[in-house]
Every structure is written in C-alpha cells, then in structure tokens.
Amino acid sequence: MNALDLDGLLTFWGRRWDDILELVLQHLAVVALSLLIATVVGVLIGILVWNRPVPRSLTIAAAGVALTIPSLALLALITPVFGLGWTPTVLSLVFYSLLPIVRNTVVGLREVSPAIMESAKGMGMSPAKILFAVQLPMAWPIILTGVRVAAQLTIGIAAIAAYVAGPGLGQFIFQGLSSLGSKNALNFALTGTLGVVLLALVVDGAFVLISRSTTSRGLRV
Amino acid sequence: MSESTATGITAIAQHTSGVEIVLDRVVKVYPGQQAPAVQDFSMTVAPGELVMFVGPSGCGKTTTMKMINRIIEPSSGSISIGGRDVLSLDPNELRRHIGYVIQQIGLFPHMTIAENIATVPKLLGWSKPRIAERVDELLETVQLDPGTFASRYPKQLSGGQQQRVGVARALAADPPVMLMDEPFGATDPITREKLQAEFLRLQESIGKTIIFVTHDFDEAIRLGDRIAVLSDRSRIEQFDTPANILAEPANDYVASFIGHGAALKRLALVPVEEATLGAAVGTSGAPTIEFAGNLRDALDVLVLTGLPAVDVVDEQGRAVGSLSVDRISAVLGAELPGRTAGSRAGAR
Amino acid sequence: MTVTTETQAIGATRVAEAPARPRFFTWRRFTTPIVVVVVLALLLLWVSTLQLDSIEQRTLNWSYITLRVGEHLSLTVVASALVAVLAIPTGILLAKTRSATVRNVILAIANIGQATPAVGVVILLAILWQTGYTTALVALVVYAFLPVLRNTMIGIQQVDANVRESARGMGMTPNQVLTRIEVPLAVPVILAGLRTALVFCVGVATIATFINAGGLGDMIVNGLKLQRYPVLVVGAVLVACIALLIDWIAGFAEDLLKPKGI
Numbered sequence: 001m002n003a004l005d006l007d008g009l010l011t012f013w014g015r016r017w018d019d020i021l022e023l024v025l026q027h028l029a030v031v032a033l034s035l036l037i038a039t040v041v042g043v044l045i046g047i048l049v050w051n052r053p054v055p056r057s058l059t060i061a062a063a064g065v066a067l068t069i070p071s072l073a074l075l076a077l078i079t080p081v082f083g084l085g086w087t088p089t090v091l092s093l094v095f096y097s098l099l100p101i102v103r104n105t106v107v108g109l110r111e112v113s114p115a116i117m118e119s120a121k122g123m124g125m126s127p128a129k130i131l132f133a134v135q136l137p138m139a140w141p142i143i144l145t146g147v148r149v150a151a152q153l154t155i156g157i158a159a160i161a162a163y164v165a166g167p168g169l170g171q172f173i174f175q176g177l178s179s180l181g182s183k184n185a186l187n188f189a190l191t192g193t194l195g196v197v198l199l200a201l202v203v204d205g206a207f208v209l210i211s212r213s214t215t216s217r218g219l220r221v
Numbered sequence: 222m223s224e225s226t227a228t229g230i231t232a233i234a235q236h237t238s239g240v241e242i243v244l245d246r247v248v249k250v251y252p253g254q255q256a257p258a259v260q261d262f263s264m265t266v267a268p269g270e271l272v273m274f275v276g277p278s279g280c281g282k283t284t285t286m287k288m289i290n291r292i293i294e295p296s297s298g299s300i301s302i303g304g305r306d307v308l309s310l311d312p313n314e315l316r317r318h319i320g321y322v323i324q325q326i327g328l329f330p331h332m333t334i335a336e337n338i339a340t341v342p343k344l345l346g347w348s349k350p351r352i353a354e355r356v357d358e359l360l361e362t363v364q365l366d367p368g369t370f371a372s373r374y375p376k377q378l379s380g381g382q383q384q385r386v387g388v389a390r391a392l393a394a395d396p397p398v399m400l401m402d403e404p405f406g407a408t409d410p411i412t413r414e415k416l417q418a419e420f421l422r423l424q425e426s427i428g429k430t431i432i433f434v435t436h437d438f439d440e441a442i443r444l445g446d447r448i449a450v451l452s453d454r455s456r457i458e459q460f461d462t463p464a465n466i467l468a469e470p471a472n473d474y475v476a477s478f479i480g481h482g483a484a485l486k487r488l489a490l491v492p493v494e495e496a497t498l499g500a501a502v503g504t505s506g507a508p509t510i511e512f513a514g515n516l517r518d519a520l521d522v523l524v525l526t527g528l529p530a531v532d533v534v535d536e537q538g539r540a541v542g543s544l545s546v547d548r549i550s551a552v553l554g555a556e557l558p559g560r561t562a563g564s565r566a567g568a569r
Numbered sequence: 570m571t572v573t574t575e576t577q578a579i580g581a582t583r584v585a586e587a588p589a590r591p592r593f594f595t596w597r598r599f600t601t602p603i604v605v606v607v608v609l610a611l612l613l614l615w616v617s618t619l620q621l622d623s624i625e626q627r628t629l630n631w632s633y634i635t636l637r638v639g640e641h642l643s644l645t646v647v648a649s650a651l652v653a654v655l656a657i658p659t660g661i662l663l664a665k666t667r668s669a670t671v672r673n674v675i676l677a678i679a680n681i682g683q684a685t686p687a688v689g690v691v692i693l694l695a696i697l698w699q700t701g702y703t704t705a706l707v708a709l710v711v712y713a714f715l716p717v718l719r720n721t722m723i724g725i726q727q728v729d730a731n732v733r734e735s736a737r738g739m740g741m742t743p744n745q746v747l748t749r750i751e752v753p754l755a756v757p758v759i760l761a762g763l764r765t766a767l768v769f770c771v772g773v774a775t776i777a778t779f780i781n782a783g784g785l786g787d788m789i790v791n792g793l794k795l796q797r798y799p800v801l802v803v804g805a806v807l808v809a810c811i812a813l814l815i816d817w818i819a820g821f822a823e824d825l826l827k828p829k830g831i
C-alpha cells in the first residue's frame with residue numbers, strides 16, 4: 001500500500017528534473033525516428049499496392065493481423081537477434097506504425113475521384129506525375145491521420161520497450177516497479193505514466209497543427 | 222385520464238377512411254429563436270380531402286405538418302383529428318393511427334421490407350397471419366411483387382422503390398390520416414410522375430385525409446384537392462382548389478409561385494365537356510380528341526395539326542362536336558371561380 | 570476525433586474490398602487458423618529438436634504451458650466479459666443523456682484514457698493497491714472499458730436521424746425506439762469495440778506478469794531474464810497465436826451477429 005504524497009512528488013520532480021527531461025526527449029526521439037521510417041516505408045508500400053487488388057488486400061490484411069500481436073511478445077522475440085536498447089525498440093515501433101500508415105495511404109490514394117484522375121490524364125500527365133502532383137497531395141490529409149494514429153500507438157508501446165532497455169519514460173515506470181515498496185516507487189511510476197499521457201496529448205495537438213499547415217487550402221473543410 | 226385517452230384513440234382508430242383535421246391558431250416557436258416558425262396557423266381539412274402544402278424552403282411546411290402527429294409539440298393553439306384534441310392523447314398511441322412518410326424515407330436498414338411494413342401492425346398487436354396478409358396486400362398496392370421484395374433489405378432497393386415502401390409502411394395499419402413530407406422528393410421526373418399517378422389511383426380507392434408537403438407547384442396542381450400556398454412563418458397566402466388558384470391568384474406572391482404558363486396549366490385541369498362545342502367538322506384522317514380528355518390536349522392537337530378545329534369523339538368514336546382555339550379561350554375567359562372546383566379528372 | 574477518422578478509413582477500405590455477394594466460408598476466412606496451426610506445429614518441431622537444460626525443462630512442459638495459457642485466457646475472457654456487461658449499458662445510458670456536456674466530458678476522458686500507457690496503469694495499480702490476479706483484472710477492465718463505452722455511444726448516436734424520426738412517427742415509445750431500432754443498428758459498432766477490447770486484453774494480460782498475475786508474460790520475462798531463448802520464443806509465439814485466434818473468432822462472431830441489411 002502506498003498513498004500519494006504531493007509534497008514528496010514535487011520534491012521528486014524538483015530533484016530529478018534533468019532525468020525527466022532527458023527521458024521525455026528520448027521518448028520523443030525514438031517515436032519520431034520510428035514514425036519517420038514508418039512513414040517513408042508505409043507510403044512506399046501504399047504506392048506500390050494501392051492499384052493492385054491482390055497485393056493490396058493481402059498487405060492490409062497482414063497489417064491488420066500484425067497489429068494484434070502483443071507488443072511485449074514482439075519485443076522479446078526480436079531481442080535474441082537485435083539485442084537490447086534502441087534497435088529492437090525502433091524496429092517494433094516501425095512495425096506497429098506501418099498498419100495505420102499503409103492503410104490510410106491506400107485509402108487516400110484510392111479516394112481520388114475517377115473524374116479527377118481522368119481529367120489529369122486528359123491533360124497529358126504521366127502516371128508518375130499524376131501520383132505526385134495530384135494523388136499524393138489529395139491523399140495527404142488521410143495519410144497524415146494515419147501517422148497521427150501511429151504516433152498515439154507508438155508513444156504507448158515505447159513505454160513497454162523500456163523493458164528491453166529501450167529509451168524513454170518507460171524506464172521510470174519500470175523503476176517504480178522494481179522499487180516496489182520503497183517510498184519513491186509511486187513517484188517513479190506516476191511520473192513516467194503522466195509523462196507519457198502528456199506527451200501523447202501534446203504530440204496529438206502538434207499533429208493537428210501540422211495537418212493544418214501542410215494540407216492544401218482547397219482541401220480543408 | 223387514461224380512459225379518456227383510450228376512447229380518444231378509439232374514436233380515431235375506428236376510421237379507415239378520412240376524418241376531419243382542424244388546426245386552430247397553432248403557433249410554433251423553436252427554443253432560442255425570436256421569430257415563430259409557424260404563426261397563427263388555422264385550417265380545416267375535410268374528411269377524405271388531399272391538401273397540398275406548397276411554399277419555399279424554410280417557410281414552415283414541415284414544422285406545421287409535424288405538429289399534427291406531435292413529432293414537434295406546438296407552442297400554443299389546438300389541433301384536433303376527428304373531433305379529438307390531439308394534445309390530450311398519448312403521442313405514441315396517436316402516431317400509430319397516423320400514417321407518416323418523411324422526405325428522407327427513413328426505412329429501417331436492419332429490417333426487411335416486410336418487417337418495415339409490419340412495424341405498426343406489430344405495435345398494435347395484430348396476429349401474425351393478419352400481418353403477413355396485409356404486407357403482401359400493401360406490396361401489391363404499391364406495385365412491388367411480394368415474392369421478390371418482401372425479404373429484401375432497403376439497401377437492395379432503388380430510390381423509387383424505397384419511396385413506395387415508405388408509402389406502404391405508412392398505410393400499413395390503414396390509418397384515417399396520412400402526413401406526407403415530400404414523399405416523392407428524391408426521384409427523377411419520370412419515376413416521380415409514375416409514383417404520382419399510382420398515388421392518385423390509390424387515394425381514389427382509400428379516401429384518406431392527407432396532408433402532403435411539396436415545393437413543386439406542378440405536383441400540387443396534379444395531386445391536390447386543395448392547395449395551401451404558404452409564405453414565411455407558414456402564413457397561408459391562398460387556400461383553394463388548383464383551378465381557382467390558377468384562375469385567380471390571391472396576390473403577387475401566389476402568382477409568382479404559379480410561374481409562367483398559368484393558362485396552360487389551367488387548361489390541363491378542364492375537361493373537354495366544359496367547353497361549348499361547335500358542329501363536328503368530320504375531316505377524314507384528321508386526329509380527334511376524346512370527350513373525356515382535357516382542353517390542353519385539345520389545344521395540343523390544334524397546334525400540331527394547324528387545323529382551325531378538331532373533332533371531339535365520344536367513347537364509341539362518334540364525333541359529337543368540335544373545338545377551336547376561340548372556343549377553348551372562351552372557357553378560360555368565362556370560367557368563374559368555383560365552377561370547376563375539384564375537377565381534377567383532366568389532370569390524368 | 571482521431572479514432573473516428575481511423576474507423577472511417579477502415580470502413581472505406583472494407584467497403585471497397587467487399588465482394589458483390591459476400592460469401593461466408595471462403596479460403597481467406599480460414600487463413601488465420603491455418604497459419605496459426607502451421608506456426609504452432611513448426612514451434613513444436615523446433616522445440617523437440619532442442620536439448621533442454623533443467624531450467625528450460627521446468628517451463629517447457631505441457632502442464633506448465635497449459636497453466637499459463639489458462640491464466641492468460643481467463644484474464645482476457647473474464648475482463649472482456651466484465652467490460653461488455655459494464656460498458657455497453659453505461660454507453661447506452663450516456664448516449665441517451667440529454668446533457669451534451671456530460672457526453673463530451675466522457676468522450677474527452679475516453680480520449681485521454683486512450684493515451685495512457687497500459688504498463689503505466691498496471692504498475693500504478695500494483696503500487697497503489699496490491700500485486701496479483703485481481704489487480705491485473707481490474708487494470709484490464711479499466712483499460713478495455715473505454716473503447717467499448719465509446720463505441721457504444723458513437724454507435725447509438727450515429728443512427729440516422731431520419732430513421733429515428735420515422736420510428737417515432739410510427740408511434741414507437743422511446744424504449745421501443747432504443748431496443749428495436751437504435752441498439753440493433755449500433756450492434757456492428759459495439760461489436761467492433763468489443764473486438765478491440767479483446768485484443769487489448771490479450772496484450773495487456775501479457776504485462777500482468779510484471780505484477781505477479783501469471784499468464785504467458787511469465788514465460789517471456791523468465792526467458793529474457795534467464796537468457797533461455799527457447800522459453801521466451803515459445804511464450805511470445807503462443808501469445809501472438811492467441812491474439813490472432815481471438816481476433817479471428819471475434820471477427821467471425823461480428824459477421825454472424827451483425828444485423829443483415831446494414
């Protein structure tokens with residue numbers, strides 16, 4: 001049993017401010033890196049499959065199934081090969097981010113109306129030109145939504161990755177667990193958890209801003 | 222209280238053909254709005270009458286209609302159906318005896334067509350065989366083959382077919398009163414015309430009291446016994462038969478609603494028998510017009526053939542007289558308000 | 570917000586992929602169980618070729634494994650059942666609340682809840698209360714409650730206003746509108762929420778090992794700690810297979826239970 005002591009928590013924060021900040025930055029960095037990789041890979045996969053029915057449904061089905069695999073299982077499975085720390089963390093975060101990104105890329109690319117595609121073709125644009133000048137810009141808001149969903153997902157999963165020595169706020173949560181019974185256990189776990197929640201909310205807010213500033217004015221609702 | 226409610230409902234439910242509807246100084250003010258959406262609306266609809274509400278978008282047609290089955294509660298005023306004060310009845314019981322068709326159809330997507338139509342009979346506790354029989358009967362009435370459509374789901378029907386199911390569903394418990402809010406709104410002109418014709422034939426045999434909202438004036442002329450032309454806040458600008466409104470629009474507002482070609486629209490409402498016929502011409506091979514036709518058809522023939530007169534024939538094909546442009550004009554000039562009241566026969 | 574858009578995206582894909590006449594038993598439908606069986610067979614084959622030391626023998630035997638699988642399933646199923654019983658009625662009540670403020674506050678809380686890491690919830694509960702099965706169960710219920718609650722609310726609220734109005738116009742009482750129209754029409758969305766909850770639970774139950782609540786997480790964590798990779802691999806593969814199977818069964822149930830015509 002361990003009750004919350006607000007003064008203690010504040011002192012804890014005061015003393016560990018540097019640590020907390022570093023963990024927040026680590027958490028942010030690992031999520032950002034993974035999202036970057038996943039966005040590049042995911043959009044590429046999306047571009048490759050969106051117009052081919054069989055690969056498309058296979059990819060989306062596989063991605064959907066992959067998302068159900070518990071994150072601790074995946075993290076543990078890849079440690080024998082990739083060791084501990086950043087590598088398995090980034091790999092599994094990329095893995096989980098791919099589903100929403102690929103799926104939304106496919107949906108976004110397919111949503112461009114046939115009339116628009118035809119008029120682009122009619123103006124003499126090549127398929128590649130149509131893709132980059134018409135389809136991708138129009139699909140961008142939807143792709144970005146996929147990235148945003150992936151961000152929420154990975155911020156949470158990164159917390160578990162601390163168990164395989166991954167970076168970020170999860171380290172505080174697990175420190176709370178390992179110091180179970182001691183005075184600081186609650187402070188550690190609470191700081192880690194709250195930090196993740198705040199980070200998730202801030203990142204989500206940031207995505208709203210990004211989406212506003214990178215979406216063509218004509219597409220905004 | 223419950224007893225009076227019960228007798229009130231029974232009084233309405235006993236009827237299957239129309240009953241009288243009276244609205245008296247009905248007002249609706251939506252919460253948070255200054256101006257009323259409906260202001261001092263009074264109207265008496267005779268039993269078995271088909272009254273059309275026409276007016277521009279937002280003038281309050283729907284609001285007025287929905288107060289009758291209390292989907293919207295009036296702010297003040299009184300409404301009675303068959304002499305019973307609607308506001309004193311249990312709204313749910315009341316609605317089971319008022320057929321209701323909304324513009325957006327609103328079929329229940331998770332129920333088959335048969336289940337959709339059976340909704341009110343089920344609420345009223347009818348027996349299974351009676352319901353099944355009624356469903357088949359209604360599907361046939363709206364010209365949908367029960368074998369094909371009964372077990373389908375709404376999404377498997379075209380827009381026009383869904384509209385018909387909407388009408389069938391409203392008719393299910395044979396209510397004396399029907400409220401129809403642009404029931405044929407979402408269909409193409411051809412389907413719409415077909416539905417209108419079917420609907421007229423249907424109404425001739427069932428004789429419900431119907432309030433029918435539309436913003437298509439031609440539809441109003443075609444279907445209505447009487448038309449209420451409404452302006453903002455559901456103000457009644459004119460409430461009369463189609464022929465009278467066409468002949469004598471009460472004011473500029475009504476005239477602008479009728480639009481161009483009022484005379485032609487009127488001719489379509491006047492049967493040939495109203496005209497004073499001249500002597501038969503008897504030109505062989507020339508087209509003729511039937512005695513039961515209307516003056517617009519006659520004019521059509523005159524314009525197309527370029528002849529000075531066209532023969533009118535009776536059912537046996539015998540020429541009984543002839544019509545010329547002058548004689549047709551004379552009918553419009555001589556026609557007095559009220560004389561041709563209710564003569565919709567020519568519209569078909 | 571996010572999730573609405575996401576479900577819309579999912580919806581769009583599903584609609585696009587749906588064949589003209591959906592058939593119930595197709596090859597694709599049985600891909601998942603076939604894959605799972607093949608993977609399990611390969612796992613068994615691989616383990617049987619290994620020389621197990623004494624530590625490994627203690628865990629890589631049938632009785633130990635069935636015990637852990639049992640714990641894992643019991644946590645998952647009991648928690649999901651509790652969530653269904655608690656969250657669906659609450660969601661219906663909330664959807665029918667007149668006050669939009671109450672609904673918005675709940676949805677906001679649900680969104681924040683979504684952002685809370687599961688490990689955090691589990692470990693905080695253990696620190697504040699106790700370790701063990703009950704704590705894990707409570708954590709699972711808390712965690713899976715929100716998606717079901719939210720889906721129930723959204724499912725009921727998204728019922729077409731015209732459908733609702735024509736039901737009222739035909740003389741259904743508010744309760745009849747709820748039970749005959751709104752709830753049946755919300756079923757697909759509610760079921761999707763339950764499916765999410767089940768898959769969540771399988772994942773979070775893995776973490777239960779951290780607070781001594783058993784489950785297959787035990788094998789994963791022990792394998793990692795003791796550097797016994799076969800133990801780790803068996804635990805991880807088993808839990809992944811369970812997740813796949815449960816998702817598959819839930820998907821199957823979804824197709825069976827959702828009203829036709831939608």
Ligand SMILES: Nc1ncnc2c1ncn2[C@@H]1O[C@H](COP(=O)(O)OP(=O)(O)OP(=O)(O)O)[C@@H](O)[C@H]1O
Nearest residue numbers: 251252258276277278279280281282283284285436
């Ligand atoms: N639920 C409501 N709350 C507030 N105002 C409403 C509501 N429903 C309608 N109004 C307002 O009342 C007025 C009349 O609306 P109503 O729906 O009766 O018009 P209508 O004649 O049926 O129009 P339309 O032809 O477009 O269907 C409009 O100004 C409308 O904005």
Ligand SMILES: [Mg+2]
Nearest residue numbers: 282283284402
């Ligand atoms: Mg209207």
